[in-house]
Amino acid sequence: MFDLSQTLALLQFGDSAYPAGGFAFSWGIEGLLADGFVPSRGALEALIAEHLTFRWASFDRVLLGRAFRAESLEEITEIDRLTEALTLTLQMREGSRRAGKALIGVASKLGGTRAHAYRQHMSGDATLGHLTVVQGLVYRDFGVTLPAAELLSGWTLVTGLVSAATRLGAIGHIEAQASLATAREVLADLLLAPVPADAEPQSFTPLIDIAVARGPARQVRMFAT
């Protein structure tokens, strides 16, 4: 039997209609599509798996867990600064901060005490507010467990990628659902493996990083990343 309250929270916060600006970020899909790297649904699914396996699971998830457990503004700030330092490209850093600030802004207005305090704390520092850190902070505010917070983080990344690919015309609406089903399996496998206590954040997604970094140089661009 599943926990009804947690499940309903997951449906609300994991809904693509949840207003946190996610629709404006393609996390490299737009650029990769423009450069011919997404010729098929299979290629898209491979990219999603790459995002999940080599960045989200080993980097975002580790930092999210730390932020979730943090008990002071100083601790969270330190995790945020580490995220900034370890995120390779300027465009990825900016995108992560913009997405994080949108999410924390909504959570703060909805009465999240941790979200409100950290939003005030970080307002004078343009390098703070990374999405994965904010997710850890905000989802705890919302009363979800750490495993549920990890699931939300991974799933909102997946839906954002698939939604961007659909709006860019790379796949149709039926293919999108098939891609979501494929990504669900990848995400489930990753979530079943616990994060080691001594895990250090690491990522290696050069193709995606380069695609995001090239964003500002593109003449036609609809997404923030």
Next chain:
Amino acid sequence: MNQLAKDTQSKQIAAARLGIGGPVGSGKTAMVERLIPVLMARGIDIAVITNDLVTAEDAERVRRSGLIDPARVSAVEAGACPHTVIREDPTLNIEAADELERRFPGVELILIESGGDNLASTFSRDLTDFWMFVIDVAGGDDIPRKRGPGVIRSDLLVINKTDLAPHVGVNLPKMHEEALKVREGRPVLLTNCRKGEGIDAVVDLIEREVLFRR
């Protein structure tokens, strides 16, 4: 209680936020370009956000216009969803506006220009205090009769490019009358942004209805 639970006094949001929406090519950016010097001449401290659909062209156009400090112009990408970014999920625009307020204390009015959209486009009240919808005579004099939400629900409807009316077979007085009728008498103003005609009346209304100055 841990430190995170401490609340701190939030800065009061001071700037009014004014949305400018309307179909593609109706003259929204031209409206912004005409409003900026008149607002500034009247001593109003302003900033601008643009929501370009596929490029940052509008933002660059305003930045390069020489009318306003380029740092006061922000571009927000709409992810191919011009409706969403101003209505269902305006969070990115709200954050951009908050950021402009932080960077420019004392800013009184933030103009938020939507990407070109259709007649169903409306602004969230969480994002804007007041919004105008810009249509133009060349889009057809039947637009008011179609009664789209943008035409009906906006705080101000602007019919732009009035100079083109005789060239596109539009009876402008009739179009104006029909617009007032479908909006049940709420404001409808006529402009020719190319020559700056009608802009003072728009700014008068902004001062009166948005900034409560007049």
